[in-house]
Structures are given as C-alpha cells and as structure tokens.
Amino acid sequence: MSVDRALASAGGNMCIPEDAVNAAIAWAVKLHFNAPSAETRRAFDTWREAAPAHAAAWQRVQALATDAGRTPNALVADTLRRADAATAARAPGRRRMLAWLAAGGVAALAGKVTYDRAPWQRLLADVSTGVGDQRTLTLEDGTQIVLNTDSAISTAFAREQREVVLRRGEVLVATGADVPAHRPFWVRTPYGSLQALGTRFDVRLDDDGARLSVQEGAVRVHPGGGDRAILAEAGQRWRFDRAGAVPAPASGLRDDxxxxxxxxxxxxxxxxxxxxxxxxxxxxxxxxxxxxxxxxxxxxxxxxxxxxxxxxxxxxxxxxxxxxxxxxxxxxxxx
Structure with missing residues (x-):
C-alpha cells in the first residue's frame, strides 16, 4: 500500500501526533527485525486498534517498507532501529528523529543513490509520491498542486494564510483565488519561502538549494526565510538557498x-x-x-x-x- 492510500484509509491527511509516530517506529522494530512472540503481536494489535491516529501512524511508518524493492532491507532495519533509539533517548520532536533516520541511511548503505531515494521526509508529509510516480491535488481554496516523482508536501490552511511545505522533490503550483478571504499563499522550503502573487510556478529542491520557475504571474522569494525579498516574474528562473537568490540560466529542459x-x-x-x-x-x-x-x-x-x-x-x-x-x-x- 502506498503512503497516500494508507493515509486515505486511515482518515486522509489527518494530523498524526508525534507520540503515535514514535510508538509506531518502536513497534516496527519489534515486529519486523526481531522474533516477536504471540503476546507481542497481540499487544501491537491492541495498540493499533486503540485509536485512528495509531493506525495512521503505523501505516505512515510502513511507507519505509513500501520501498523494500528499491531500498535494501538492511537500510530499512538500521534506519528504524536508530529512530527507535532516538525515541528511547527522548529526542526532542520528529525533526531530531528524522536526523537519526538520515544518519541511519548513510551508515547502512554508504551509498548516495539509495540515500537520495529513501523516503525520510514521508514520515512528516501529508502527501507524497514514489519514484516515477506523479499526483495532482486540488486544495480547498481551488489551488492545484502537481507532485513530481519522489516528492512530499504538507499543507496548513489557517485564517490568516495558506501554507504548503515542500519537504522533498518538486511541485507545480497554480494558486486558487481563495474567494472571499484572499489569504496569502506561501510555499515553505528548507532554503527559503515563496509567496505566490496569483501565479503558476514550479519549485524544486536540490541538495544545496532550490530552483524556481515562474510560468504565470509573479512570486516573491525570501531566501533563507529572511526579510529580503526578490520578485520573480513570469518567464524567469531563479536559484535560491539560505544565503540569497540568483537568476538561473535556461537548461534546455522545459521546467513544467x-x-x-x-x-x-x-x-x-x-x-x-x-x-x-x-x-x-x-x-x-x-x-x-x-x-x-x-x-x-x-x-x-x-x-x-x-x-x-x-x-x-x-x-x-x-x-x-x-x-x-x-x-x-x-x-x-x-x-
């Protein structure tokens, strides 16, 4: 089952508590990489059925196993064990846990290809795609988002603003009118924030920065999340990181x-x-x-x-x- 189908069957894009994800990781270690007793399996079934959030957390963590054909089993095992160790040490929050996940991947494989393809960010994401997959979403305000291969996003709509967090990969965004509220629309990335100004644009994460291509309208770029802003207009391409933004030359490959x-x-x-x-x-x-x-x-x-x-x-x-x-x-x- 894919991450998206698993989440849908467990209540869609529900907000899963941190303690439920931590518990799911601990159960994954006990069940998949040990020899669980019948009593352990019964205890797991009791925990999973106790709350919808438990079932959703379990299915989300199982996304690691979904890539078993792509990711060596040893990598998954080591990753989950390290995440469980971080949880046992009372690591502060899922950001710390994800650092353990990434470290586990490097230690288990010592190879960049599989590390790049491993779904660490899916544990935090609301919606994701696997390698070679794509998905189109229509949000409540009419915004359309297309996720490219191996991508992950989260969404957070509040009274004051609309926000999409790009955790991995690439998205094409066509913002909705959001009538009558007209709330600001933001895309957050590890390298800065983008404010859409009635627009259609593509944003993609790389190892050391992000790329922006604007097809319609304009986007205000805040590199590193700071106050400095650059206006990117239709037909322009920019590359930005935590230090700043620079125009990006055409590559010969159409962005969208x-x-x-x-x-x-x-x-x-x-x-x-x-x-x-x-x-x-x-x-x-x-x-x-x-x-x-x-x-x-x-x-x-x-x-x-x-x-x-x-x-x-x-x-x-x-x-x-x-x-x-x-x-x-x-x-x-x-x-």
Missing amino acids: SWAQGVIVAEDARLDDLLAELSRYRVGRIACDPRIAAVKVSGIYQVHDTEEALRFLARTHALRITTRARFWISVEPAAA
Whole structure:
C-alpha cells in the first residue's frame, strides 16, 4: 500500500501526533527485525486498534517498507532501529528523529543513490509520491498542486494564510483565488519561502538549494526565510538557498513539461537530460564525459525511461550498458 492510500484509509491527511509516530517506529522494530512472540503481536494489535491516529501512524511508518524493492532491507532495519533509539533517548520532536533516520541511511548503505531515494521526509508529509510516480491535488481554496516523482508536501490552511511545505522533490503550483478571504499563499522550503502573487510556478529542491520557475504571474522569494525579498516574474528562473537568490540560466529542459508526463528538451546537454530521466527510475544513469555536452532535442516520456534511452541510442549513436541492477552507463557506440 502506498503512503497516500494508507493515509486515505486511515482518515486522509489527518494530523498524526508525534507520540503515535514514535510508538509506531518502536513497534516496527519489534515486529519486523526481531522474533516477536504471540503476546507481542497481540499487544501491537491492541495498540493499533486503540485509536485512528495509531493506525495512521503505523501505516505512515510502513511507507519505509513500501520501498523494500528499491531500498535494501538492511537500510530499512538500521534506519528504524536508530529512530527507535532516538525515541528511547527522548529526542526532542520528529525533526531530531528524522536526523537519526538520515544518519541511519548513510551508515547502512554508504551509498548516495539509495540515500537520495529513501523516503525520510514521508514520515512528516501529508502527501507524497514514489519514484516515477506523479499526483495532482486540488486544495480547498481551488489551488492545484502537481507532485513530481519522489516528492512530499504538507499543507496548513489557517485564517490568516495558506501554507504548503515542500519537504522533498518538486511541485507545480497554480494558486486558487481563495474567494472571499484572499489569504496569502506561501510555499515553505528548507532554503527559503515563496509567496505566490496569483501565479503558476514550479519549485524544486536540490541538495544545496532550490530552483524556481515562474510560468504565470509573479512570486516573491525570501531566501533563507529572511526579510529580503526578490520578485520573480513570469518567464524567469531563479536559484535560491539560505544565503540569497540568483537568476538561473535556461537548461534546455522545459521546467513544467513533466506535469504532462514528458520531458521536453530543446538543445539540452545530454548529461542534463540523462540526469532528468534518472529521477524517474531507481538507480543511476551515468553519462560518459566524452558525450556529456552533446546537444539533444525531443520529447521523452517520463513513465518509459527504457524507451527514452533506446531512442537516444538510435538517434545519437550511443551504447546503453547495464552494469548492475540499478546502474546504467551511456557511452559512445564506437567506444
């Protein structure tokens, strides 16, 4: 069961108490990575059925197991054990717990690919997507949000403002009119806040910053959450982090085409296109440096990356080599 279906069956985007999530992690360790007795299983059933929040917390933590085909079991086990240790030590809140989760991932795998794909942020998110999945939401004010591959958000609508927290990945936002309240609409990221000014825009998180592309209207960018603001207008692209914001050059890849299930390339670098395709599959697509700067154009389906690679191989004299289950190399055909 996906995170989203699990949450829906347990009451939709309900607010799950921190102690329920902590207890669910402890139960996951007891049940999945030990040899639980019949008494332990009965005690777990009693806890899970005691409150809707318990069932929802259990299903949310089970999202780690949902990626079992993508994430080594040892990583999940070590992650949950470290999270349980943090809980036992009375770590202050889920932010501390998530730090333990991330640390567990690095220790268990010592590899960036799986760490990047592991769903740490889903424990805090209201809605998420898996690798290769996309989802469209319509919020109560009429705002439409499209989540791209491997993304996670939370929403918080109050009397004074509307807020979306982008915890992972990428979203395309088309703000609703919010009649008659006309509350400010904010998107919060780890690198700063964005205030939408009647607009349509794309925002994406990277390891060390975020990217903003405005298709309609304007967005006020507050890097690092500070008072300094930059107005980003339609047709502009910006990159921002906690220190500031700078205009971002065009990459040759259309920023919002993914919402239609395609990547549109117009004289893009081959390595940039391959990196983009890699986001929609588990593992890595490595590009030989000799062909990294080759320019490519075309429309590539994000839900069939294998066909996209075959097409590139046919049209640009490339060789596609599968070196391991999750590792593909793209090289010159004559190499």
